[in-house]
Every structure is written in C-alpha cells, then in structure tokens.
Amino acid sequence: MIEPHAPAPPSTQSSWRGPARLPVRPDTGRFLVLAGVFVCAACGLVYELELVALASYLMGDSVTQTSIVLSVMVFAMGIGSLAAKRLRRLAAAAFGSIEATLALVGGSSGPALYAVFAWTGDWGGLWLDGPRCLLVSFSLAIGLLIGAEVPLLMELIQRIRRQDAGGAVADLFAADYVGALVGGLAFPFLLLPFLGQLTSSLLTGTVNVVAGGALVLVLFRRDLTRRARRLLLITNIAVLAALATAAVLVDDFERAARHAVYGDDVRVAVHSDVQELVVTGGTHGRPLDLYLDGRLRVDGRDERRYHEALVRPTMDGPHAHVLVLGGGDGLAVREILRRPGVRRVDVVELDPAVVRLARTDPALSVLNDHAYDDPRVHVTTGDAFSHLREVPTASYDVVVADLPDPTMTAGTKLYSQEFYGLARRALAPDGRLTVHAGSLATHPRVFWTVEKTMRAAGLHTAPYATPGDDAGFVLASPDTRPTLAGDVREVTESRPPGLGASTLVHPRY
CATH class of the missing domain: 3.40.50.150 (Vaccinia Virus protein VP39)
Structure with a gap:
C-alpha cells in the first residue's frame, strides 16, 4: 500500500519531477487547480451543447445531430487522453497551450458552422454535406482537446501534493462533473436566452482562455521557462483579441449571414424565447415568406x-x-x-x-x-x-x-x-x-x-x-x-x- 505522501514506486513516477514551486500554500494550490477543472468542464459542456443546438437548428433532426456530436466527441476524448500521456513532463505548458487552442476552436465553432451553412448551404445533398462535415470536424477537435485535459490536470494536481491515484481521480472527477452540471444548466437557462447561440460560444471561449491561462501563468509559472511564459502570454492575448473582435462584430455577421440565407429583403428578424422568426418580402409586390428557425413556414x-x-x-x-x-x-x-x-x-x-x-x-x-x-x-x-x-x-x-x-x-x-x-x-x-x-x-x-x-x-x-x-x-x-x-x-x-x-x-x- 502506498502512503499518501510516500514516494511512488519507480513504475508509476516516470513523469514525476518533484513538487511544484507554487506562489501559494499547497492546499490553496489544490483548490485553484480544482476550480480550474470546474471552469474548464463547464466550458467544455457548453461547447458540446452549442454544437448540438446549432446543428439541430441548421440541419434539423435533433436526434441525428446529437448522436453525431456525442459519439464523435466521446471517441475523440479517449484519443486525446492517450495522446496527452506523452506531454505529462511538460504538463503546465501543454495544458496552457491546449486551453488556448480549445478556447479558440470552441469559441469560434458556432460562428464558423453558421457561416458555412449561410454561404455554402448543402454541398450536393450528400449525407456528409458542408455543414455536417464541419460539425464532425469541430466535434472531433474539441473532443481531442477536452480529453487531453484530464491527464495533464492529474499531473498538475499530483505535483502540488502527491497522493494515492484513487483520491486524486475522485477529486478531479468531482470538480469535473460539477462543472459539467453548471455548464449544462447555464447554456439553456442563461446563455442561450440572454446572449444567443453565437455570442454564447464566444463568451465561453473567453472564460476558457482566461481560466486556463491564469492557472498556468500564475500558479505554475515557475514550471515554465521565460520563453514559454512569453509565448503562452502572447498566445492567450491573441486568442482573447480574436474572440473579443468576433463578439463585437457578431451582430453584423448575423445580419450578413441572414441575408445570405434569406435574401436581401429581410424585413423582420427576431429571437423569441422559442425560436428565430424571420419575415422576408411582403412589400413592393414581393410575396411574403415567414421562416421559423430557418425553415420556411409560410410561402406567400x-x-x-x-x-x-x-x-x-x-x-x-x-x-x-x-x-x-x-x-x-x-x-x-x-x-x-x-x-x-x-x-x-x-x-x-x-x-x-x-x-x-x-x-x-x-x-x-x-x-x-x-x-x-x-x-x-x-x-x-x-x-x-x-x-x-x-x-x-x-x-x-x-x-x-x-x-x-x-x-x-x-x-x-x-x-x-x-x-x-x-x-x-x-x-x-x-x-x-x-x-x-x-x-x-x-x-x-x-x-x-x-x-x-x-x-x-x-x-x-x-x-x-x-x-x-x-x-x-x-x-x-x-x-x-x-x-x-x-x-x-x-x-x-x-x-x-x-x-x-x-x-x-x-x-x-
């Protein structure tokens, strides 16, 4: 039996580099890591729900879209976990890079999927049309990045205070599952009604990059070389700038995409608590068309x-x-x-x-x-x-x-x-x-x-x-x-x- 603070056997400490040099007490450091797990898990689930919701809105048949997103994402998470084993010796730098990438990919997934649908539509009517190809691609990429988080976070939390694997896994998964619960409830009851689909994904990416960057650049900064700190800081700032710019332009983007989908004579476009309503025509002799959630409901x-x-x-x-x-x-x-x-x-x-x-x-x-x-x-x-x-x-x-x-x-x-x-x-x-x-x-x-x-x-x-x-x-x-x-x-x-x-x-x- 391994004591909580005893050195691990040689077979289990291939990535062990000694305790991390933290600017805070170990107990505070563990709490901050678990808080980071909580936030990242919430963001990950929002990305997942965002893809499901937008795909169902754009392509219909929510059962099919949900099945595609969940199955591809869970598969990719397993692959990501395996791939991250090779990065454990550079856990802090790798985790910071992964979170910046995840924030950019997850935050931009909604606008990108909407843009492909608006400006390209269905590519030939095949099962793997343009929007669905992009849906699978984003599900795969986000799943890979989310799956890579767990081994790296396990390594970081063990570097703060070595403990038995079962206890570390329990702490990590508890924070992860509670974060997923909060993200799952926040999306339909807070983010979607008040911010809409596209702004929600951009805001989630912003929260993700701030949480991941702060955890690495503040708590584990001494594990990074000066060059690594500078590169990670520049990367996080660039991702934040990209997401902020997209958030500022999102209304103009939605208007342009709406015109690409419905034509130039859009008269009314409103989001109710239930759906999006768009009215085109109805003036100057043009027939009126009413679209509900992108589907033609009234053809004048x-x-x-x-x-x-x-x-x-x-x-x-x-x-x-x-x-x-x-x-x-x-x-x-x-x-x-x-x-x-x-x-x-x-x-x-x-x-x-x-x-x-x-x-x-x-x-x-x-x-x-x-x-x-x-x-x-x-x-x-x-x-x-x-x-x-x-x-x-x-x-x-x-x-x-x-x-x-x-x-x-x-x-x-x-x-x-x-x-x-x-x-x-x-x-x-x-x-x-x-x-x-x-x-x-x-x-x-x-x-x-x-x-x-x-x-x-x-x-x-x-x-x-x-x-x-x-x-x-x-x-x-x-x-x-x-x-x-x-x-x-x-x-x-x-x-x-x-x-x-x-x-x-x-x-x-």
Missing part, C-alpha cells in the same frame, strides 16, 4: 392553396366550435372564419411572438385578413399536447392541426398515437380532425405512418392531397370515415410495408 406564393386544403375539407360538417393547434400565423384561422356558422375559434400556439407578429406586421396581418381582430378568435399560449389534456370531452366540432412538419424530431409527440387519442376525445361524435402529414413525394413513409397512427388511435381516416401538389393531409373522424369534399384528391396508393403506429423515425428517405 402558394400558402393559400395549402391552407385551403388543410381547412376546407374538415369544415364540411358541423363547425360551430373550432380548435386550431399551432397556426399562430392566423392563415388557417382566416380560412375557418370564411365559413358561415363559426361561433368560436380557439388557437393554441406555443410561441406568443408568432401571434404578436401576425397581429402587428402589416403584410402578414393583411395576408391573414386581420383574423385576430375577430372577437370569435381566442388565443392560448402553450403546448398543444398539454392543452389537449385539459380539454373537456366532445368540446369541438373541428380540430385543425397546423403544426410543424412531421419530419422534425422536436414535434414527434404531436404526431403520436397519444396525441391523436387526446384529439379524438376533444371531438364531438360527428366532429372532424385534419392534419398535415408531410410530403407525399419526398417522405411517403412519414405520411403513411401518420395516417396509420391516427387509425391506431381509433380515428377513421381519409388521406388526401391537393391536385398537382405533393403536400399530404389526413382527414379523420371518431365514428365514421369522413367524406372528402372540395378541390382535393383522395390518396389511395399502396402503403409502404412494415409500418407501425407512432414510429416517426427520421432517416433520409
């Missing part, structure tokens, strides 16, 4: 055809009381109000900023015929799934689900068997439900999965599409199969084999 060129197909078939029956799930832009409400006999329309929208935009934006309010000025329309802010739980049985004649595309992972629960069961309960016996079920041309499997899921919830379905368009819809009723009316065509093509209810997975079809 053909939105009328889409909303007529969504609403009109379900209004061919009792329709005094109507529930609209989503549809905060007011365009589905516009079509509902055009039918006589409507007494009340309840709209459940997750993001109040969408409703506010639909009320106040001149072009969008004209497009929706000022639907929200009608006293029959009542808006509730909240999640559609949770709202349906509170709706009394048989409350509505019509339910219109104007929700995000079913190929988006974040909205999967809104196309689940449980969701349709709640919608069925909210309908009167002769009521009707209509759902946009995705594209028949590009995602037929998703379309038929939605239709089968609705049938599994006890609804009688009638799938349909608009003539000459690939947008697919499903009309459903609790008791009998509804009859389609209006300018729509029933879809009767064979369903792909092997479909089950509530199986909205998202491969590239």
Whole structure:
C-alpha cells in the first residue's frame, strides 16, 4: 500500500519531477487547480451543447445531430487522453497551450458552422454535406482537446501534493462533473436566452482562455521557462483579441449571414424565447415568406392553396366550435372564419411572438385578413399536447392541426398515437380532425405512418392531397370515415410495408 505522501514506486513516477514551486500554500494550490477543472468542464459542456443546438437548428433532426456530436466527441476524448500521456513532463505548458487552442476552436465553432451553412448551404445533398462535415470536424477537435485535459490536470494536481491515484481521480472527477452540471444548466437557462447561440460560444471561449491561462501563468509559472511564459502570454492575448473582435462584430455577421440565407429583403428578424422568426418580402409586390428557425413556414406564393386544403375539407360538417393547434400565423384561422356558422375559434400556439407578429406586421396581418381582430378568435399560449389534456370531452366540432412538419424530431409527440387519442376525445361524435402529414413525394413513409397512427388511435381516416401538389393531409373522424369534399384528391396508393403506429423515425428517405 502506498502512503499518501510516500514516494511512488519507480513504475508509476516516470513523469514525476518533484513538487511544484507554487506562489501559494499547497492546499490553496489544490483548490485553484480544482476550480480550474470546474471552469474548464463547464466550458467544455457548453461547447458540446452549442454544437448540438446549432446543428439541430441548421440541419434539423435533433436526434441525428446529437448522436453525431456525442459519439464523435466521446471517441475523440479517449484519443486525446492517450495522446496527452506523452506531454505529462511538460504538463503546465501543454495544458496552457491546449486551453488556448480549445478556447479558440470552441469559441469560434458556432460562428464558423453558421457561416458555412449561410454561404455554402448543402454541398450536393450528400449525407456528409458542408455543414455536417464541419460539425464532425469541430466535434472531433474539441473532443481531442477536452480529453487531453484530464491527464495533464492529474499531473498538475499530483505535483502540488502527491497522493494515492484513487483520491486524486475522485477529486478531479468531482470538480469535473460539477462543472459539467453548471455548464449544462447555464447554456439553456442563461446563455442561450440572454446572449444567443453565437455570442454564447464566444463568451465561453473567453472564460476558457482566461481560466486556463491564469492557472498556468500564475500558479505554475515557475514550471515554465521565460520563453514559454512569453509565448503562452502572447498566445492567450491573441486568442482573447480574436474572440473579443468576433463578439463585437457578431451582430453584423448575423445580419450578413441572414441575408445570405434569406435574401436581401429581410424585413423582420427576431429571437423569441422559442425560436428565430424571420419575415422576408411582403412589400413592393414581393410575396411574403415567414421562416421559423430557418425553415420556411409560410410561402406567400402558394400558402393559400395549402391552407385551403388543410381547412376546407374538415369544415364540411358541423363547425360551430373550432380548435386550431399551432397556426399562430392566423392563415388557417382566416380560412375557418370564411365559413358561415363559426361561433368560436380557439388557437393554441406555443410561441406568443408568432401571434404578436401576425397581429402587428402589416403584410402578414393583411395576408391573414386581420383574423385576430375577430372577437370569435381566442388565443392560448402553450403546448398543444398539454392543452389537449385539459380539454373537456366532445368540446369541438373541428380540430385543425397546423403544426410543424412531421419530419422534425422536436414535434414527434404531436404526431403520436397519444396525441391523436387526446384529439379524438376533444371531438364531438360527428366532429372532424385534419392534419398535415408531410410530403407525399419526398417522405411517403412519414405520411403513411401518420395516417396509420391516427387509425391506431381509433380515428377513421381519409388521406388526401391537393391536385398537382405533393403536400399530404389526413382527414379523420371518431365514428365514421369522413367524406372528402372540395378541390382535393383522395390518396389511395399502396402503403409502404412494415409500418407501425407512432414510429416517426427520421432517416433520409
């Protein structure tokens, strides 16, 4: 058994260079090293979450993006830990260099990924397109650097006071895991809401380089040669200057990138608590387009055809009381109000900023015929799934689900068997439900999965599409199969084999 302060056996002290010459007491030095571990771990997790969030925003399908980032990063951390074994004799200088590099790479990862997406877009539609190649590259680089931290920090903490390996690992990992917890909570609840994605990554890089540089240049400065101290100081100052410059220019960068993505006629660009809203056109004869988190939600060129197909078939029956799930832009409400006999329309929208935009934006309010000025329309802010739980049985004649595309992972629960069961309960016996079920041309499997899921919830379905368009819809009723009316065509093509209810997975079809 090795005593805590006894010299280690020769086989375990290949990198042992004697106790570090510290400007503070050993106990204070250990505390400062563990504090540095805490800060670096928090920064590392913020980089990871930043990549996941931005990749999900830019490329969709959050499950795939999260899997890519986590798997590549964890693999790279193992490689980085192995590679750092050769640097333990120069632990202080190596750790300082790694932290400066990590701060620059991690801090610039968000702006770089956004820039590639904005100015190059998808490279040929391949799985490894431009943005995803960069995502993998950043995940690999950040993982390598984070993995290299642990062996070097272990060496530094052992140089302050030699102790058994188990105790040193326990102290190091405790500080690391607590730091990861703080970083994981700070990103969604503090950094993202108040600073946004790009500024958050730049600020995190700044904190990272300051913490790593201060730990080495102050606490372990005597382990460095004068030349090494000077080079490390210059490097840290250069990284700080680069991050600070990027932070100052980030607003101009975002505007330029937004114009590269959406064109030159961006009129509105706001970040709500839920998503980014961008409005283009709507003036001087240009059609209005509404983008939510970078995805086209309202296409002014053909939105009328889409909303007529969504609403009109379900209004061919009792329709005094109507529930609209989503549809905060007011365009589905516009079509509902055009039918006589409507007494009340309840709209459940997750993001109040969408409703506010639909009320106040001149072009969008004209497009929706000022639907929200009608006293029959009542808006509730909240999640559609949770709202349906509170709706009394048989409350509505019509339910219109104007929700995000079913190929988006974040909205999967809104196309689940449980969701349709709640919608069925909210309908009167002769009521009707209509759902946009995705594209028949590009995602037929998703379309038929939605239709089968609705049938599994006890609804009688009638799938349909608009003539000459690939947008697919499903009309459903609790008791009998509804009859389609209006300018729509029933879809009767064979369903792909092997479909089950509530199986909205998202491969590239």
